[in-house]
Structure formats: C-alpha cells, structure tokens
Amino acid sequence: MRALTWHGKHDVRVDTVDDPEILNPRDAIIKITSTAICGSDLHLYDGYIPTMQAGDILGHEFMGEVVETGAKSSLKKGQRVVVPFTIACGSCYHCGKHQYSACDNGNPADNQDIGQEMYGQPMSGLFGYSHLTGGYAGGQAEYVRVPFSDVGPIIVPDGLDDDEVLFLSDILPTGWQAAENADIEPGDTVAVWGCGPVGLFAVQSAFLMGAHRVIAIDHFPHRLDLAKKFGAETINFEESKTYEALMEMTGGIGPDAVIDAVGLEAHGFFVDNVVDQIKASLFLGTDRTHSIRQAIHACRKGGRVSMPAVYGGFVDKFPLGAFMEKGLTLKTGQTSVQHYMPALLNAILEGKIDTTFLISHRMSLEDAPKGYKMFHDNQNDVTKIVLKPGLAAAI
Amino acid sequence: MSMTMATDEAPPATSKLKDERTSAIAALTQPKGDDLIGRSVTINRPREELFAYWRDFSNLPTFMDNVERIDVLSDTKSHWVVKAPAGKTVEWDAIITEEKPGALIAWTSAEGADVPNSGRIEFVDAAERGTIVRATIAYDPPVGVVGKVIAKLFQREPAIQARRDLRRFKQLMETGEVATAAWTQKQRDEENA
Numbered sequence: 001m002r003a004l005t006w007h008g009k010h011d012v013r014v015d016t017v018d019d020p021e022i023l024n025p026r027d028a029i030i031k032i033t034s035t036a037i038c039g040s041d042l043h044l045y046d047g048y049i050p051t052m053q054a055g056d057i058l059g060h061e062f063m064g065e066v067v068e069t070g071a072k073s074s075l076k077k078g079q080r081v082v083v084p085f086t087i088a089c090g091s092c093y094h095c096g097k098h099q100y101s102a103c104d105n106g107n108p109a110d111n112q113d114i115g116q117e118m119y120g121q122p123m124s125g126l127f128g129y130s131h132l133t134g135g136y137a138g139g140q141a142e143y144v145r146v147p148f149s150d151v152g153p154i155i156v157p158d159g160l161d162d163d164e165v166l167f168l169s170d171i172l173p174t175g176w177q178a179a180e181n182a183d184i185e186p187g188d189t190v191a192v193w194g195c196g197p198v199g200l201f202a203v204q205s206a207f208l209m210g211a212h213r214v215i216a217i218d219h220f221p222h223r224l225d226l227a228k229k230f231g232a233e234t235i236n237f238e239e240s241k242t243y244e245a246l247m248e249m250t251g252g253i254g255p256d257a258v259i260d261a262v263g264l265e266a267h268g269f270f271v272d273n274v275v276d277q278i279k280a281s282l283f284l285g286t287d288r289t290h291s292i293r294q295a296i297h298a299c300r301k302g303g304r305v306s307m308p309a310v311y312g313g314f315v316d317k318f319p320l321g322a323f324m325e326k327g328l329t330l331k332t333g334q335t336s337v338q339h340y341m342p343a344l345l346n347a348i349l350e351g352k353i354d355t356t357f358l359i360s361h362r363m364s365l366e367d368a369p370k371g372y373k374m375f376h377d378n379q380n381d382v383t384k385i386v387l388k389p390g391l392a393a394a395i
Numbered sequence: 396m397s398m399t400m401a402t403d404e405a406p407p408a409t410s411k412l413k414d415e416r417t418s419a420i421a422a423l424t425q426p427k428g429d430d431l432i433g434r435s436v437t438i439n440r441p442r443e444e445l446f447a448y449w450r451d452f453s454n455l456p457t458f459m460d461n462v463e464r465i466d467v468l469s470d471t472k473s474h475w476v477v478k479a480p481a482g483k484t485v486e487w488d489a490i491i492t493e494e495k496p497g498a499l500i501a502w503t504s505a506e507g508a509d510v511p512n513s514g515r516i517e518f519v520d521a522a523e524r525g526t527i528v529r530a531t532i533a534y535d536p537p538v539g540v541v542g543k544v545i546a547k548l549f550q551r552e553p554a555i556q557a558r559r560d561l562r563r564f565k566q567l568m569e570t571g572e573v574a575t576a577a578w579t580q581k582q583r584d585e586e587n588a
Contacts, residue, residue, distance in 0.1 A: 020578035025571060072571065089570040093439050093524055108574045109460075109562035110586075113555065125574065135576040145578045148570070 002389070003057045003141035004368040009047035010376075012058065012369050020137065020145035025072035028149035030083060034162040035062035035139045037368070037375055037385045038170060039196045040310050044130070045372050049312055051114055051131040060085035060127040061169040062139025063162060066149075074150040081153035083146055084337035085170045087125035087136060090151030100124070101334035106148070107134045123334070132312075140368055142389045154341045157349070164348060166386065167197070167355045173340035175201020175261075178308035179209050181331035182257035186210040191246055191255035191298065192232070193291040195223035197358055197384055198308050199261035203232045204353060206259075215249060217242055220380040226357065246298045254300035260309045262291035296322055307332035358384045366393035408433025408531065420533040424492040425503040427511040428533035432554045436561040439525040440568045442518040443497045448568065449516060450500060458563035458573060460587060461556050477510075485509035511535045528564065530557055 005015045020029055038061050043049050063082040066075045075081065087106035088095050094102040103124035107115070112122035114132050125147075128138015137144060146153060156165050175198045182190055190206045192199050195218040206214050207230065216227035217235045224234040235245045246255060292307060296319050299305055305328050323330070347353045360383045363371055371385045398414040401407070407419030408431050416431045438445055448454050452473045456462045463484060466474040471491040479485045487508030493501035493515070501515035514532035521527045534553055563573050577583035 018579045018581070021580055023575055023577060023580060023583055024573075089566075089574075091439065091569045092565075093437070096439070105566045105570050105574055108576050109559040109566065111576065112562055113559070116558075125576070134574075137576070137578045147574065 001142040002365060003137070004059060004365065004387075005054075006044060006052055006056045006058055007054050010045060010373075012045065012372050014366055014368055015055075017055075017057070017141075020143050022068055022070045023145065024147060025070045026148050026150050027070040028066055028073045028075045028146045028153070029068035030062075030064040030081065030139075030144050030146055030153075031067045032062050032064040032139055032142060032144060032365075032389050033080075034064070034166050035059050035141075035365075035387050035389070036166060036169075036171075037061075037140070037371055037387070039198070040129070041372070042376055043310060043312075045376060049130045049132070051135075053131060053135070056128070056130070056135070057137040057141055058128045059138030059140030059144075060129055061166065061171065062127075062144065063156070063166050063169060064139075064144075067143070069149070072150065075153065075155075080156040082156060082165050082168045082341070083127070083139065083144075084152045084154075084168075084173075084341065085127050085129075086152075086334060086337050087127065087134065087147055088151060088336075088338055089148050090338075095151075098336055098339040100336040100338040102336075111135055126334070140365065140387060142365070152338055154345060157345075160348070161356075163356045163359055163386065165345065165355075167201075167358070168337075168341050168344055168348075170335065170337065171197040172201050172344055172353070172355055173337045174198050174308050174335040175203075176205045176340055176344060177333075177335045178202040178259050178261060178306050179205035179211075181304075181306035181308070181333075182206065182259055183304050183329075183331075184209045184211050184257060187212045188256040189213040189215065189250055190257045190259065191215045191217065191295070192227075192259045192261055193217045193295055194260070194262035194309070195220065195227045196261060196379075199223075199259070200226055200230065200358065201353075201355075202259050202261055202308065203227050203230050207231055208347075208352065215246065215255065222380045223383065226383070229357075242294060243298050250300070254298050254303065256300055257304040257306065258295040258299045259306045260292045260295045262309050293317070293319055296328065299326065299328055301326045303328055305330045308335070359386050361385045362388060362391070364391040364393040365389040406433050407431065419531070423503075423513050423515065423531070423533060424501050425513060426533055427503055427508075427513040428535045430534055430536055430553075432532045432534070432557050433530070434554070434557045434561055435527055435529045436565050437521055437524050437527050438565045438568050442520060442526040445526050445528060445564075445568055446497045446500075446518050449518075449564075450494075458567050459556075459560045460563070461560075472505075487512070528561060530561060532557060 001019045003017050066079045069075050086101045088100035088103035089105040092104040106125035111134050115122035123133050125134030127136050179202050188211050190211045192202050195216050203214050214232040216232040218224050219238045365387045375382045399412050401410050401415045407415050420426050452465045461478045464476045473489050476484050476486050488505035489502045492503050499517050503513040504511050512534035517529045519527040566573050575583050
C-alpha cells in the first residue's frame with residue numbers, strides 16, 4: 001500500500017510499504033477514505049517529538065471502511081467508521097472510568113518503558129505519533145490496522161459525509177474536552193489561546209457549555225475571523241498587548257477560565273519564546289511555552305486553566321508562584337476520545353456543531369508531502385488539509 | 396558484624412541498603428541468587444483466575460517474551476529454556492517450594508542451573524481494582540557485571556524483562572491479547588525473535 005512516512009525534520013515521503021494484516025483477535029483493517037493532517041503532526045514534522053524512527057507512518061485523524069475483521073472484532077465488513085486517535089482496550093481500570101487516554105494496555109509492553117522513565121507511568125498508545133506512544137502505524141495511508149476495534153471506532157450513520165464526521169477522531173473531542181476541563185460556569189468569560197482547529201472547537205464548545213463571552217487570541221487574521229463567526233471576541237497579539245487587553249475587556253478581573261490550545265511551538269517574538277527556541281535547538285529544554293505562561297498570568301484569581309495543547313518534555317520559568325498565589329486549577333491530558341464520540345456524533349446529527357467550515361484543502365494522499373509543507377508555511381489560509389487516498393494526485 | 400536494616404515499610408527490593416536486600420533474599424524458601432528484583436502490577440481480574448493461568452507453566456511463554464520453552468516435568472518440577480544475549484539460551488529446572496492456591500507460588504532452581512534463581516509470585520486482592528500480582532525474584536547475573544551490561548544492551552536484563560512480562564500478563568488477562576504495534580505478521584515475528 002501507499003503511506004506517508006516520516007524520515008526526519010521536514011522530510012516526509014509517500015512510500016510503498018507492506019499492507020497491514022490482522023494480528024490480534026480484536027483487530028480490524030480499515031480502508032482509509034479520509035485522513036487529516038493535524039497541527040500536532042507539525043510537531044513531528046518540525047522534529048520536536050522524540051522517539052520517531054525513519055519510516056514511521058504518520059496520521060492519527062482518519063476514517064474509512066471496514067475491510068477485514070479479527071475473530072473478536074464487533075465490526076462488520078463494509079461499515080463506515082471513524083477511529084479515535086487514542087488506542088484503548090476498554091477493559092482496564094482507567095477505561096472503566098472512561099479515562100481512555102490513560103489506558104494501561106493500548107501501548108505495547110516494550111514501548112511502555114520510555115513513558116515509564118520519562119513520565120513515571122506509561123501513556124496509552126496513539127496512532128502515528130512516535131514510539132513513546134506505542135509506535136503504531138498511522139492512518140495517512142491506504143489501509144491501517146486498528147487494535148481493539150470493538151471499543152474505539154464509531155459507526156457512521158447513513159447520509160453523513162466523511163467531512164462531517166472525520167474530526168470526531170481527534171480535534172472535535174479535544175476541543176470539547178478542553179472546554180469541559182475549564183469547568184465553565186454560566187456567565188463566565190473564557191479566553192482561548194490559539195485559533196487552530198482545537199481552539200476553534202473549544203470556542204464553540206465553551207458557548208454550548210454556557211460561557212457568556214469567549215475571547216480568542218491568535219495572530220492569523222483568517223483564523224480570528226472564523227472565531228468571530230462563532231461569536232468570539234478577538235485579540236490579535238501582533239496588534240494588541242494580550243494581557244492588557246484581557247484585563248481591560250474583563251473590567252480588571254481577568255478571564256474566569258483560560259484555555260491554551262497552542263502548545264509547544266508558540267509563535268511570535270517574545271523574549272521567553274526566543275530563549276525557549278534556542279534551548280530547544282540545543283536540547284537544554286524541549287518545550288516552548290509562551291502561551292501557557294501568558295494564560296496563567298492573565299487568568300483571574302481562583303480561575304481554571306485548561307491545557308489541551310501538546311507538551312512533551314520539560315519547561316523553564318513555569319510561573320509556579322502565580323499559579324499558587326492565585327489558587328489556580330490546571331486540567332490537561334490527551335483526549336479520551338471514546339468517551340466523547342457518541343454525544344458529539346449526536347450533536348453533529350442535530351446540527352448543533354458544524355465541523356466542515358474548517359476544511360480549507362482536500363488533496364490526494366500522494367500529495368501529502370506538499371500538504372505538510374503548505375500547512376507548515378501558511379497557517380493563515382491553511383486551516384485543515386484532508387487527504388483522500390481515493391483521489392488522483394494533482395499534476 | 397552489625398547489619399543496617401531499613402526502618403520504613405518500603406518493599407525490600409526498593410531499598411538502598413544492601414543488608415535489607417540480602418535479608419529479603421534469605422527470607423525466600425531455599426534462596427538462590429544474590430540480586431533482588433521486585434515488580435508489581437495491578438490487574439483488573441479476580442486473583443483465582445490469574446493464579447490458575449500462571450500455575451499452568453506451559454502458559455507462561457504466551458507473555459514471557461524471553462522464555463523459549465517450558466517443559467512441565469511433574470506437578471512441582473519444570474524445565475526452563477530462556478533466551479540469552481548473542482542468540483544463546485540458558486536452561487534450568489525449577490522446583491516449586493511452596494504453593495497457596497489463589498495466593499502464592501514460590502520456586503527455586505535445581506542444582507546445575509545456568510542462572511541460579513529463586514523467588515515467589517504473590518496474588519493479593521486489590522478490591523475494585525482487581526488483583527496485585529507481585530513478583531520477587533533473586534538471581535545470579537549470568538557472567539557477573541559484564542554479563543549484566545550485555546544483557547541490558549540486548550534487553551534481556553531480568554529487571555526489564557520482569558516488568559515487561561508482567562505488563563504483557565496484564566494485557567493478556569484484561570484484554571485477551573498482547574498488544575503489538577506491528578502491522579504485519581512478519582514484523583511481529585521479527586520483534587519476538
């Protein structure tokens with residue numbers, strides 16, 4: 001089959017590799033019909049995530065048609081399914097509590113060593129996202145092997161297009177969980193750093209959860225326009241001073257809840273950001289964290305900090321003093337996609353949430369390397385690229 | 396000679412005090428080996444079920460990656476063939492020295508073992524979380540310190556293997572299968588080689 005493989009920083013290629021096979025009873029093989037490039041794929045593309053190996057197949061947002069099933073899969077050939085990016089067994093203690101991203105068993109035993117050493121306890125498996133999270137082949141390919149297929153994939157009802165449901169695989173539940181982690185109370189003002197897909201879904205989710213005002217922060221005008229369409233007020237941090245603006249817009253209080261949907265590759269020429277960048281390049285520190293620092297600084301006393309953004313390593317100058325003195329609460333984590341999928345599918349069916357506005361480009365799997373470069377170089381216009389393995393390559 | 400013993404309740408295998416570790420080995424039935432490993436895992440299944448699967452030693456290679464083969468010779472005696480660095484194998488006879496159904500299996504290696512070892516597997520109720528499976532293993536590193544380094548390079552170091560084996564046991568008992576990131580049978584075979 002054809003698959004998008006990682007070979008190093010800014011080097012991804014479409015290669016011919018072996019077709020996946022059923023290896024365990026609960027497996028299924030999915031023929032991919034749509035798969036998206038995620039903002040967090042750019043962290044891999046930029047070489048920020050350790051434990052990548054040449055030849056790794058990327059992609060953790062995908063859906064398709066069931067073409068083969070193991071003896072204990074509950075899926076049937078021909079069904080259309082969306083697959084969660086978190087690989088969860090459904091039977092361990094954490095899955096029992098719906099903490100699917102903390103599943104004990106989704107990550108192969110040997111790969112759990114890295115997470116155990118780095119984080120104290122190993123993470124669950126994820127598709128196409130380094131060997132830290134299992135080393136599973138991802139879905140930017142013609143086919144993918146899906147373990148625990150009786151627990152993860154959700155069956156798509158007839159009449160819904162791929163584009164309407166694809167984002168159930170990651171970014172819609174991630175935006176929803178981000179808002180949920182902000183413990184929004186009616187009347188709240190919520191500030192969201194980053195108007196990428198997760199930030200934009202967090203904006204929509206925050207309003208659905210009763211936020212009175214949402215303030216969206218970014219520097220890409222097109223992305224800020226999208227946030228505005230969902231009712232958010234905006235701050236362009238290249239034109240305005242974010243902290244000062246937030247304080248004035250909230251009558252000197254600060255936002256009740258803050259959401260960092262930017263993560264480890266914050267853009268912009270802030271002193272701490274440049275220092276972070278130099279340190280990252282020298283491997284003195286791995287994460288660039290301007291947005292989370294600013295979010296904590298702006299958050300009101302006793303407020304809530306939600307951090308859907310991906311961080312992998314260690315940070316310097318984390319404002320622990322502000323955090324303690326103001327009595328803030330932080331909630332974060334990889335998304336427990338399986339927990340949110342059914343309710344969010346219903347929200348889509350009822351027309352409460354629209355996800356298709358996000359897609360700016362559709363292209364062939366063969367053009368994926370071009371897509372990565374485009375997404376990397378132009379985040380104003382490129383909001384989401386969906387790869388369609390069925391499409392012919394553009395000439 | 397005075398002994399320096401721990402004053403806390405931490406498990407002996409985690410002790411920084413050599414005497415504490417040595418006396419924990421001595422407390423095993425028919426102890427053999429001078430290096431101590433302790434590893435625990437919590438498995439969301441009843442302890443009787445876990446004990447029964449483990450007690451049938453022919454099942455162990457399904458989750459112990461470095462065990463090539465176990466021949467069950469009698470109710471208390473089994474022959475182990477275990478992968479060692481550089482494509483070699485090591486062998487020993489294991490004799491059960493103590494057994495409490497549903498709770499404990501203790502063993503020691505017979506005379507002539509390539510890697511003298513002894514230990515016990517305990518199965519302890521963990522209320523709504525299932526069962527804590529605790530392995531305590533004493534062993535003699537194959538060829539001293541150098542052997543241990545080589546074993547580590549080849550990921551056959553017993554402390555690493557024990558942790559991985561227990562994780563695989565948990566996967567098998569909780570999910571019915573051992574997780575793999577391979578996507579072809581050929582890849583999985585190469586990983587297990």
